[in-house]
Amino acid sequence: MRKLALSDEILLSVEKPARYIGGEINMVVKNPADVAIRFCMCFPDVYEIGMSHLGIQILYDMFNQRDDIYCERVYSPWPDLDRIMRRENIPLFALESQQPIKDFDFLGITLQYEMCYTNVLQVLDLSGITLNAADRTKDEPFVIGGGPCAYNPEPIADFFDLFYIGEGETVYYELMDRYKEWKASGQDRLSFLKTAAQIHGIYVPQFYKVLYNKDGTLAEFKPVISVAPVTVIKQVETKMSETYYPKKPLVPYIKVTQDRVVLEIQRGCIRGCRFCQAGMIYRPIRPRSLDFLKKYAKTMLEATGHNEITLSSLSSSDYKELPELVYWLIDKFHDKNINIALPSLRIDAFALDVMSKVQDVRKSSLTFAPEAGTQRMRNVINKGLTEEEILNGAMDAFRGGWNRVKLYFMLGLPSETYDDIEGIAILSDKIARKYYTIPKEERNGKVSIVTSTSIFVPKPFTPFQWASMNTKEEAAQKRDFLLSKVREQLNAKSIKYNCHDADVSELEGVFARGDRKLCNVIRQAYESGCMYDAWTEYFDYEKWLKAFKDNNIDTAFYTKRERAEDELFPWDFIDIGVTKKFMFNEYLNSKAEIVTPNCREKCAGCGAAKFNCGVCIENRS
Amino acid sequence: MKARIKFSKTGSMRFIGHLDVMRYFQKAFLRASIKMSYSQGFSPHPIMSFTSPLGIGLSSDAEYMDIMLEESNSADIMINRINAVMNDEIQVKDFSFIKDSAKPSMSALSACDYLIAAKPEGSGKLLDKKFIKKHLDEFIMQDKIEILKKTKKSEKIIDIRKNIYHISDNIVDFEKMTGQNYGKLCINQECLPILYCTLTAGSVINIKPELVLEAFCNYSGIAYNLFSYQIHRLEMYADLNGELVTMANYNVISELGGL
The missing domain is CATH 3.30.750.210 (Transcription Regulator spoIIAA)
Incomplete structure (x- = not known):
């Protein structure tokens, strides 16, 4: 019988104990004593979200193909278990062996969205790993980050020993081989990091020094040791049909987001x-x-x-x-x-x-993502979807029996005018009007249009990385305006309007284009209790505001400011x-x-x- | 054809709820390439039902599930095919064919056998065999055994004496009472058996073993802490003309050819 890390009493007192027992179908079982490298893969969110992530399944399979590596998994404990683990000093453990993560060689954390940053600290903290990478001792695991947010790793640079920039299929084996050599050599922690820094795609933040201008922008971003490259090149899997892909993906017991x-x-x-x-x-x-x-x-x-x-x-x-x-x-x-x-x-x-x-045509809906309400705005964002295509597609679908449409738009895109916003309401209405051109006896009841807007967040490595983001007050105003315009439409009763939370978007905006100065803010927010920021019920905006204030950070510097063409960005080294x-x-x-x-x-x-x-x-x- | 499957549930699988166990079996049948029958309609689902869902935390040697299959093989072959794709904490122990006309085993359920055992992490006086024997004899001699039954909606005091068909502190006597041979149990071997009992079960009256344990603790004057005990289901019965027969023998047809 598998020995579990948590007692029956704890498992019976938390929500969904199956999150913590592992043992899923197709889980890889190895004897930890038989391998040279223990790698723990982490998705810093709840089990049901993390288990739905394809990237981890690919890397889990890839690592475990090697006999000298045992790759296991961990996800963020839900706040109910988090409280118990802190109270009873239970170290965070991997699902497979149920053994503490602190004893692993690597902790690999995938960074899929900015709002998971406090969960990263939760995982490190519960594992008993020193939060700041530079202060870690020789026997602590190397913490490595990857995934889309690793393309601007600076706001969390202090907490990672390494970042892997690009697709995991390419240089992980090489990194593992260098690790084995280092482990056998008995050299200090820094010497492994120096070796790792020479592998393409690997970024070791502590080997780089950042100097700022008086206005807070970057003056210089340079390696402080010669072996660290000036530029880190993204890793690309070039042979997509000859590479790693799981033949036997894990099958969770409880229903997860991507249960397929x-x-x-x-x-x-x-x-x-x-x-x-x-x-x-x-x-x-x-x-x-x-x-x-x-x-x-x-x-x-x-x-x-x-x-x-x-x-x-x-x-x-x-x-x-x-x-x-x-x-x-x-x-x-x-x-x-x-x-x-x-x-x-x-x-x-x-x-x-x-x-x-x-x-089932009666139950399913059509989805369009025009992203913007007018053709002018769609040209600005280079979204090659015309109004004609949307209306014709909708009409064909209506004739086929569909009567439900979901539309996705963004508010706050660069150069947006109030006409562009009104265009969202007008386009929604035009689709509804199309529906009612069908003779009544051929229609399938009423049409239902769900129009959703999210707030545009400029991201690094996009043409809009120079652009200004709307403040949350501007976003709220636009949302109210759009709602009033939706209500003016002929088919207002058929259109339901949903909008994304502006506080969370503002934070996303700060971290997306943030720099190293934000590490202290994130640390303070975590230490004051922030966690699961992506979950509305746990998001605590006031604590974040205080953390920014205490660290003298003006969020508008990151969000509102349109950048000059020649500004040096924190992510330009990639x-x-x-x-x-x-x-x-x-x-x-x-x-x-x-x-x-x-x-x-x-x-x-x-x-x-x-x-x-x-x-x-x-x-x- | 309709099949009845008896399976065990132990170890970490105690923490998987019964709806998830149902999904688990559906996936296991697909892995084993066993063709299930599906309901009609646009989102067809396999036709299966559990006799009695097991609470989270409990282990069992005798869970039952009825399922409609499109095709089948002999019981031994079916058991092997299914167990080959299962984890070792849920294992099929018996496979039989039942009459198509048989009503769902859920509605036929009338009693269950349970073992209540002390978990290794200390249960004080209940580990003392003599103490249990003395109090158990007196406990069961009472005319009434009253206990507060709490549900989500209400709380009421009920008398469970007549719902305890058998109770014993040892397996030898208990097997004589029920006429069963339980064999090696798949309960955590570090747990120490305290009580064996047969209790009324089913949709009308369902007595949870926790209630009996609580009543016994109250009677013998010891503190009741549910987390100190492992409750393990040993068998399920249907009522056949006033006699209890195990679900594995209820409405079963011996051979496939008997269809």
């Missing part, structure tokens, strides 16, 4: 929306082969017993063989009561045909392939409302071609 087989059909995006970080940092787009996907779909369904499979990518409609793949999945699995969960597709004849085959020059040109294009064609229409010369893969070499040879 996830098939990543491609990585990257050709679209170049100017607000989208993923669209830049994962360039170039690299599709996986149809054969690879068919083989893995079958293998993973058999190995997990999941009754649903979904496709994952940024803009799935751009996967060239999508119809072939989807019809194959339907043909092969739909009769076996396996659901095919569709990603959001561009609404066209193919999408409607597939949707009618795999979904080379994602796409050049700063390209992004600035795109920023100028946005101001001129000029649309840039997508990668397959015409290469825009963004710089990602230096990785020599994917769409950049598609039409060669």
Whole structure:
């Protein structure tokens, strides 16, 4: 019988004890004494969220293929258990062996969103790991960060020994090999970090020094030792159909967010929306082969017993063989009561045909993400979706029996006017009006439109990294204005309007383009009790305000300020392939409302071609 | 065809709720390529039901589930196929075919056997065999055993004496009372058995073993702390013309050919 880290009494007194017992189907079992390296993978949020993350499943499988490594997992304990662990001094443990994380060689933390930063500190703290990397002793684990937020690691730089910039499939094995050599050598902690810093894609924050100008902007960002590179190059998996992918993904006992087989059909995006970080940092787009996907779909369904499979990518409609793949999945699995969960597709004849085959038309809804309400604004953000396409897609769907539509927009985009905001209400109404052009006897009841807005947050490595973000007061005003405009529409009763919380967005804005000065703020917020900031019920804005004030940080410096072309950004030391020059040109294009064609229409010369893969070499040879 | 599956649940699986156990079985059948029958409609689901959901924290040697299958094989082959894709803390122990006309075992349930054991981390006086024997004999001789039953909606005092069919402090006597042979139990071996009992179960009256334990603690004057005990289900029974028969033998047809 597996020995659990928590007593029966504790497990029976917390919500969902299955979060902490491990033992899931396909969990890898090794004897920790038999391996040279113990690696603990962490998603700093609750189990149900963390278990739904594909990246960890890929790396878990990759690491465990090696006999000398045992990769285990940990997620953030929910506040109920957090309190008990602190009270009873129980160290945080990994799910597999149920042993303390402090005894591991590595703790790898994936950083998927800014609002998880206090949870990172929670995990370190509960594990008994020194919060500041520079103060860690030789026998503490090396803490390594990765994922999208690692592209601007500066606000949390103090807490990490290393960051892995880019895709995990490429240099982790090399890092592990160097670690084994270091461990055998008996040298000090710094000597391993020096070795690691020489591996492409690895960033060791303590080897870099930051100098600031009087106005608070960066004056200089330089390595302080010669072996640390001036520029850290993003790692790219160039052979997407010959690389690691889990054949036997973990199957949790409790229902998690992504309770299905996830098939990543491609990585990257050709679209170049100017607000989208993923669209830049994962360039170039690299599709996986149809054969690879068919083989893995079958293998993973058999190995997990999941009754649903979904496709994952940024803009799935751009996967060239999508119809072939989807019809194959339907043909092969739909009769076996396996659901095919569709990603959001561009609404066209193919999408409607597939949707009618795999979904209940009466219950499902159409999703459009126009992101902006007017064509002018969509040109500014380079979202190549026209009003005509939306209205025609909606009309085709209405004729097919659908009557529910979800629309996603952003408020506070650069150069936004009140006409652009009103455009959101007008577009929502136009869709409803389309519906009522269908004769009454052919309609399927009333139309329902759900219009949602989020607040635009400028992200590093996007053409909008220079842009000003709205204050929360401005955002609130715009939200109220939009609500009043929605109410003026002919079909106001059919349109429901939802808006995202402005306080959280403001914080996201600060951390997204933040610098090292924020490490102390995050630490203070955590120490004063902030945790699970991504969860409305735990988000405590007042504590954050105090932490900013106590550290003399003006949040507007990070959010409101439009940057000069030549400003040195905290993340400029990272080379994602796409050049700063390209992004600035795109920023100028946005101001001129000029649309840039997508990668397959015409290469825009963004710089990602230096990785020599994917769409950049598609039409060669 | 309809099958009844008997399975054990122990170790860390005690913390998985019964809805999740149902999902677990659905996935296990898919991994084992056993074709389940599905309900009609746009979102079909496998047709399966549990006889009696087991509370979180309890372990068991005798959970029962009824399931409709599209095809099957002999019981031994089916048990092996399913266990090959399960973890070792939930294992199928018996597989039988039941009449299609059989009403759900859930509604036929009339009694359950339980073992109440002390967890290794100290249970004081209840570890004293003589103490238990003396008090148990007196406890069961009472005309009434009253205990406060709390539900989400109400609290009331009920008399559970007539719902305790059998009670004993040792397995030998208990097996004589019930006529069963429980074999090796899959309860945590570090737990020390205190009481064995057969209690009324089902949708009309369902007596939880925790209530009996609490009444016994009250009677013998010792503090009741639920966390100190492991409760383990040993068997489930249906009422067949006034006799208790185990679920594994209720409405069962011996051979596939008997369909």
